[in-house]
Amino acid sequence: MIRRQRPGPLTRRAALALLAAPAIAGAEARFPDRPLRLVVPFGAGGNLDTLARLLTPAVAERLGQPVVIENRPGAGGNLGTELVARAQPDGHTLLLGSNGALVINPLIMERVPYDPARDFLPVCLCFRTPQVLVASPKLPVRSLEEFIAHAKARPGQLQCGSAGTGTSNHLNIELLNAATGIGLVHVPYRSSGAATPDLLSGALACSMEQVTTALPLHRDGQLRILAAALPQPLPMLPEVPSLAAAGVPGGGLVSFIGILVPAGTPSRLIAALQAGFAGPLADPALQARVEETGSLLADPATRSPEGFAALLRQEAVLSRQAAGQAGLLLH
Missing domain, CATH: 3.40.190.150 (Bordetella uptake gene, domain 1)
Known part of the structure; x- marks a missing residue:
């Protein structure tokens, strides 16, 4: 007659693990289980x-x-x-x-x-x-093509604002400069929209702004959006071209x-x-x-x-x- 051995400690632990497995699996399935x-x-x-x-x-x-x-x-x-x-x-x-x-x-x-x-x-x-290239109402241009021609005739003379040095706004200005050779002079401001007073007065020729800042002023005719930093035109402004039209890779950042x-x-x-x-x-x-x-x-x-x-x-x-x-x- 063969006597069955009582399960040792490892066997007991294994048995307990098997019994607990469905509960553990259920807990793992509940995600998220808190805010x-x-x-x-x-x-x-x-x-x-x-x-x-x-x-x-x-x-x-x-x-x-x-x-x-x-x-x-x-x-x-x-x-x-x-x-x-x-x-x-x-x-x-x-x-x-x-x-x-x-x-x-x-x-x-x-x-x-x-x-x-x-x-x-x-x-x-x-x-x-998206970011947009915005022109001052004092600048005698109405399109991206006119803006590039105007800037090329005045190398190193047009100042372009951004939300600060090293921001994506600033880097888009550098990408536009590299693609077109227009030589915009970067002027950093403390935030997006901070350049607006200087744009309105004509002290600043242009700025790279968040579209959230520029769109209301564009629609009111106070500023002019010339291009968007997107591979394609903006859905809310389909008539405005992408910076890709000026040769900026991918339309910019x-x-x-x-x-x-x-x-x-x-x-x-x-x-x-x-x-x-x-x-x-x-x-x-x-x-x-x-x-x-x-x-x-x-x-x-x-x-x-x-x-x-x-x-x-x-x-x-x-x-x-x-x-x-x-x-x-x-x-």
Whole structure:
């Protein structure tokens, strides 16, 4: 007669693990299981913050958990971006990332406390906020072609404003200079829109502005939008050409806004988050509300992790080129 041995400690643990497996699998399937924290690395009321608050109610409804926006401004977006880079990769802390912190700052700043390629995984591109070349009403031009001819006849004489040295606005000016040889003189201001008084008075010939700032003044006839930094014309201004018409590669740099998570976040969580954020972007009502602000929804191809990653690589190449032309490249 063969006696059965009583199970030893390892066997007992294995049995307990088997009993617990369905419960563990069920817990893993529940994501998110608490509110999501969306870090916006700029202050409340700005463009990123406004767009985040337009999108997150629909995302919360899809994911079944609140999305809490946490504004962490400072160091050109680096403070909030670093916060997410150091967060637990459990899918519950997200970054609303944009050009400056993810692409430009690592090229032109001495020290950036994170590595965008190493420390983050892209989830979904959500928005694009185009920039536009705006002419003073005192400038005797009505089109991009006339502007280029006017500037070429006055090399080094026309001053062009931006939101600051090293911003994507500034880099677009450098890309336009390189493509056309018109020699615009860059004048940095403290923010987008700060150049408006000088444009209106004629003290400044032109400026590279966010379309959100320039569009109302263009429609009122106070300023003139000559071109858009997009591969194609703006949907809200189809008569305005792209900077690609002047030979600027890809039409220039576009301020992009998307969702990223800390590196190490499991792929199944990224897939769930992508569905939660990309789903509402197909809503025509949201599209209309976003376009009222002057921004655009991301193209469907860039709403996937792979599509967003491809865009980040493309923007990094173009930003490096422009930063080199501006004499700002440090890395």
